[in-house]
Amino acid sequence: MPRHTAVAHRGARHRRQSIVRGLYLPRSADAAAGSVATYGIPMLVLATTDSLSLTGAAFALEWIPRLAAFAAVGSVVDRHGAATVFRLAALARMLVALAAAVALPALGGGPGTTVTVMALAAALGMLTQCSYIAAETQGADATRAAGDRGHRVQSVLLSIDQVALLAGPALGSLLLQQAGASGMLTVLAAFSLLGALLTPHRTPSPKLVPVRMRAGLRVGWSTLRSLPALAWLVAGLALSNFTIGVLQAAAPVIVVARLGHSNASLGLVWSVAAGVTLVAVAACRRAIDRFGLWPVGALCATTAACVCLAVATAHTYGTYLVLTAVLMAGEGGLTVVLRTVRSHLIPAPVYASILAVTVLLLLAPYPLAGALVALTPPDALGHAITACACLQAAGLAVAFARLRTRSLVLLGPTTVN
Missing domain, CATH: 1.20.1250.20 (MFS general substrate transporter like domains)
Structure with a gap:
């Protein structure tokens, strides 16, 4: 094999390994955490409160902060870099989930439990939106870098999201049934931590158009x-x-x-x-x-x-x-x-x-x-x-x-x- 061909093949292999390690794996962990949160928290609310109305309200509480946070999160990502925001959002989601995993057994039901799970729904919805916008921005960077192969990057990312959508509800239900609320929240926290650890540290590129949050x-x-x-x-x-x-x-x-x-x-x-x-x-x-x-x-x-x-x-x-x-x-x-x-x-x-x-x-x-x-x-x-x-x-x-x-x-x- 000619030297320049071997070098090109090694370069292509290195790029593939880099995108798998730096983008696909963190995105997989984050998608799993987000899917378990989106579908598992309403089930958790039903299991802890036995209220159908509160279950629907919890689902709404997950989405209302997401819709309200779009502009602010986009500005923060543009100013501070997608990798930084992704890592911080994942770590914050891990801490919130672990705190709830410890608090719920101690509360033992009642109004305190209801307030905790409803606040958990709102907090996880907000943090999941932050990590999603950051992850999408990282995916766009990889798409631009791939040039005319950019659609391949997006097809892999969409496949990751679809697998999470397919597995998230089943995994959340199984964990809640077999391991209880604390077990499900602990696994959610583990996925969040994994996503944060797998995200490579990158220095944010200078922004040509600095965007104020408002x-x-x-x-x-x-x-x-x-x-x-x-x-x-x-x-x-x-x-x-x-x-x-x-x-x-x-x-x-x-x-x-x-x-x-x-x-x-x-x-x-x-x-x-x-x-x-x-x-x-x-x-x-x-x-x-x-x-x-x-x-x-x-x-x-x-x-x-x-x-x-x-x-x-x-x-x-x-x-x-x-x-x-x-x-x-x-x-x-x-x-x-x-x-x-x-x-x-x-x-x-x-x-x-x-x-x-x-x-x-x-x-x-x-x-x-x-x-x-x-x-x-x-x-x-x-x-x-x-x-x-x-x-x-x-x-x-x-x-x-x-x-x-x-x-x-x-x-x-x-x-x-």
Whole structure:
């Protein structure tokens, strides 16, 4: 083997090892901790308070701080570096979880326990959001460094998130049943500590555009408006997320009330969907290598829109399960496209601030979707889903049409060396 070829192979191997050690492993530990927190804490609240209303409130308390913290967290990451914020958030989550693991057995029930678990839900929600924004920023740095192979980085990161989504609820339930609240919180703390320890120490690069915390949302919004391609993609996916949120909120009514199946059957739907999404993300990685981002994204958008229209008319559990899995697979492919485009288009100095705005816009439709389902009579739910599916199809069609007309080099075929 020629000397320069051997050196190139060693360099490529070193880069792969570096990204696995410095990005994928910390992200895996953090995703596991975040998933256990997101799905395990409401179960913990139910186990300790025996209150369905408090369980729902705990889930809301996990998400309200996340949505409220986007602008501030993005600004902090831009100012102090993603690795620093990620490490500090993971360590703080570890300390909060350990403190609760010690306090809950000592309290022994009553109002003190209720206050503790509700405060735990809010604190873990906030800290999980901090580590998520920091981790996404690190993933964007790696995507830019990978050049035309950036979508491969994003497909791996999305696969990590999907595995955590698949395993988190089951792991949280198992730990709570077998080891109790303290055992579950201790494992959550261990994942958080592992993520902090695995994160390499990096010196933050100097920021060309220093962002004040109070101005983070304004800077992110104005910069997003200056990137029409990204803005159109975010708008289309926000409409798509509204439809997905309606389907998720309506799932218990469809599966339990209309189709006559149990809550366990509903859980199976989302587990199968997560597994199929993993396969779809891997397939999208190879397809993007061959055909480029735009064709694959357009195919995923078309699949999601068509399947969503069909879900509204599903009359059997098997049909509903298959259609939901295909729908979520299409959404997984769209997420790979979004993350790759976002990583290449957003300027690095203000990446976290703009990321915070884009994620906020993508998550904001979910509470609106829940309100729509709550206000819609069960008999009219199918019509509401059909209307949302038409809105989703129109939004995605306009978004990808605008991306196509702008003829971005990024959205063309990907060169594979």
